[in-house]
Amino acid sequence: METLDDDDLWRIDxxxxxGITQETEKDDVRNAYKNLAKKFHPDRYPANSAEQEEAxxxxxxxxxxxxxxxxxxxxxxxxxxxxxxxxHLVTTQKAAEATAAQATAAAAAAAPKAExxxxxxxxxxxxxxxxxxxxxxxxxxxxxxxLDEAITAYQxxxxxxxxxxxxxxxxxxxxxxxxxxxxxxxxxxxxxxLDPKDHTAKRLFEPEKAAKKGLFDGLKGLFKx
Numbered sequence: 415m416e417t418l419d420d421d422d423l424w425r426i427d428x429x430x431x432x433g434i435t436q437e438t439e440k441d442d443v444r445n446a447y448k449n450l451a452k453k454f455h456p457d458r459y460p461a462n463s464a465e466q467e468e469a470x471x472x473x474x475x476x477x478x479x480x481x482x483x484x485x486x487x488x489x490x491x492x493x494x495x496x497x498x499x500x501x502h503l504v505t506t507q508k509a510a511e512a513t514a515a516q517a518t519a520a521a522a523a524a525a526p527k528a529e530x531x532x533x534x535x536x537x538x539x540x541x542x543x544x545x546x547x548x549x550x551x552x553x554x555x556x557x558x559x560x561l562d563e564a565i566t567a568y569q570x571x572x573x574x575x576x577x578x579x580x581x582x583x584x585x586x587x588x589x590x591x592x593x594x595x596x597x598x599x600x601x602x603x604x605x606x607x608l609d610p611k612d613h614t615a616k617r618l619f620e621p622e623k624a625a626k627k628g629l630f631d632g633l634k635g636l637f638k639x
Contacts, residue, residue, distance in 0.1 A: 426475075428478075428479040428482055428483055428492065432447055432450065432479050432483065433450070440484075443480070443483055443484060444484065447476065447484070451473065451476055451477065451480075454469045454472040455473060456469045456470045456473055495594070495596055499596075499597060502597060509566075509570040509573040510573035510574075513545075541575060542575055544574050545572075545574035545575035546571070546575075548568070549568065549571040549580070549584065552564045552565075552568040552571065552584060552588070553584065556584070556587070556591075559591075561588055562592075565585065565589070568584050568585040569585065572585065577608055579606075579615065580609075580614070582604045582605035583602055583612050583615040586599070586600075586602035586614075586615065586618060587614055590618060598618070599620060602614075602615045602618050605619075
């Protein structure tokens with residue numbers, strides 16, 4: 415089975431790059447590609463100019479977009495990964511809203527009564543405790559290979575405390591176990607931004623691949639009449 419060469423392509427709207435939609439017919443996709451490739455071919459611009467550098471970048475993205483969208487297997491994988499990302503974002507947003515509501519309610523319930531010696535529990539402290547509890551629950555579920563449940567627990571931990579590196583690296587490790595490499599690398603990269611020494615993220619993160627040689631191979635014959 416063919417797979418995407420670039421695990422981060424799901425971050426980009428490939429349809430927008432070619433100026434098409436998901437409903438565009440196959441022949442129209444190819445025509446859109448040919449028109450854009452001709453327009454932004456680097457050879458049309460002065461050598462070593464800023465215009466040529468910009469054209470090279472555009473030309474590269476146009477070619478990458480067409481390579482994926484013209485291949486049924488790669489297109490299906492790209493759309494599936496985008497869908498998973500959208501679901502992940504919705505889940506995270508809902509978890510954040512639920513956690514915020516719980517934190518507000520808990521802070522109100524923990525307000526000290528008159529002449530009480532009970533220590534105050536702030537909303538922030540409660541959120542930290544909740545996120546750590548969710549993280550520990552995620553670790554327990556991950557150890558039992560209950561990956562979907564573990565992912566949900568990690569997402570809730572991140573929603574409550576988004577700046578804790580180990581929550582992101584744990585989520586990335588769970589994504590990796592599910593085979594969702596693009597989403598895993600995104601979570602691991604965020605963990606390293608928060609803590610460059612995070613052991614799990616350092617072990618699993620793979621830097622973005624350099625553009626492969628031969629990216630424009632076959633273009634010469636494409637425009638020959």
